[in-house]
Amino acid sequence: MTQTAPSSLALRIKQAGLRLTAPRRVILQVLDSADDHPDVEELHRRAQAIEPGISIATVYRTMNALAEHGLIERQRFDDGRTRYEAVPEEHHDHFIDVETGQVVEFRSDEIERLQQDIARAHGFEIVSHRLDIFVRRKR
Amino acid sequence: MTQTAPSSLALRIKQAGLRLTAPRRVILQVLDSADDHPDVEELHRRAQAIEPGISIATVYRTMNALAEHGLIERQRFDDGRTRYEAVPEEHHDHFIDVETGQVVEFRSDEIERLQQDIARAHGFEIVSHRLDIFVRRKR
DNA sequence: GTTACAACTGCGAATTAGTCGCATTAAAGA
């Protein structure tokens, strides 16, 4: 009998005090192995491919639970759909190609630092932020 | 007979080739005099206060028309609702107080420049961007 | 291993924000 190693999200969901149910196991596996920014429909599609019968309502509820516990990040680019990704090792921001919809991740320590400086100057402390840069390939 | 000076948006909507109708006159006045980031419900409420009978569908359609012609900016902070503001003289980004919902505008030439640099390094040219910083008052 | 119970699930109905078709009105240019 082969046992799959628990995904990193599977471990973290338990630490968060949430139950690791069969549907969640599948959804977490999908999230763990995703290298893009899938929306709920797409997550559901991928989860169904592994284990049919999982309800889309469960995907929605699982995303909400994971987000509340800080295990995933919600991305709302400009196409309406809410997209998700497992919280990355290191924070990053996004380029969104307006022509192709392709998303490219980047990180600028300088920008991150400047945000801190500006927030401090305003008497704020940063809870989170989002920098989406809509771009077009230069030619 | 008193004549109200045409609002700056009223002038610009004509230049954009759109018709300056009675409902639009009111909606534009609301937008011009807003110093916050109202959503459609709120715009409708304010427009109704000036001139009852304006349909919310018209507010939606007017926002779409104005956005298509670059006269207003759509802001989608994290509370679901889409908010609007007249395109400002000079671009700015936003702090959103997670406790009060209050929005504070700021601008950092440094951050703006860094974005250009990073985009260029990736072979992109920037179409637009959005930097939302969710904060909490420091105490 | 069995038990107990709250958390979770699937389902379909409800809600919410936004769009759309259509008949009617009214800007705006001629």
Add this chain to the structure above:
DNA sequence: TCTTTAATGCGACTAATTCGCAGTTGTAAC
């Protein structure tokens, strides 16, 4: 003033997400 056609109000519709509920199941305690 006439003509054209964009814009309006209305209510129906859609898409995304939430919710109520009855049944199931993970988990911790026996």
